[in-house]
Amino acid sequence: GAVVSQHPSWVICKSGTSVKIECRSLDFQATTMFWYRQFPKQSLMLMATSNEGSKATYEQGVEKDKFLINHASLTLSTLTVTSAHPEDSSFYICSTRQGNSPLHFGNGTRLTVT
């Protein structure tokens, strides 16, 4: 069964609004979650690493004030796309792992900003 649950699977929002994406670790306590973004026909680009109880670590070029990450519990991390614009339309996917194990991915969220 699924190890990581991600919601919503798709969302359409108007430009200027904010969208929250949730990622839950179902089988183990996840101290770290990885958030990726994937544009059509491109690779998965790591946006940030969320750490339970502390600030997220953002990759170069990713605006932390635009992509708010919260990891308040050991099973839940959220990504909020604030003031979304059409160029933010993309496939967002979270992942986590236990120790040195392979990554477990959520099913992804397809965001469309109109």
Next chain:
Amino acid sequence: GENVEQHPSTLSVQEGDSAVIKCTYSDSASNYFPWYKQELGKRPQLIIDIRSNVGEKKDQRIAVTLNKTAKHFSLHITETQPEDSAVYFCSGDTDKLIFGTGTRLQVFP
């Protein structure tokens, strides 16, 4: 940080032929190299992985080889089938997983 390059970007083969995808990485500290298969609109699925203390690993029709000295690793798929058609990503892992640019594999019947 880690940089992973992947070739080719597209690969077309006839059913039954072999397919090889190659990747190079930059961070000598990387010690784990998973390969993922992604079908359109879906999440990546782990198909095989290798750790740095091993040079080769095989799982039925899929194999991965690793050359730590040269910092490159390859995915080999033998006896390809149409259902192997997908995008394949290599990745290098230190404390976070960085993906290659992807290879779109098409297997023609």
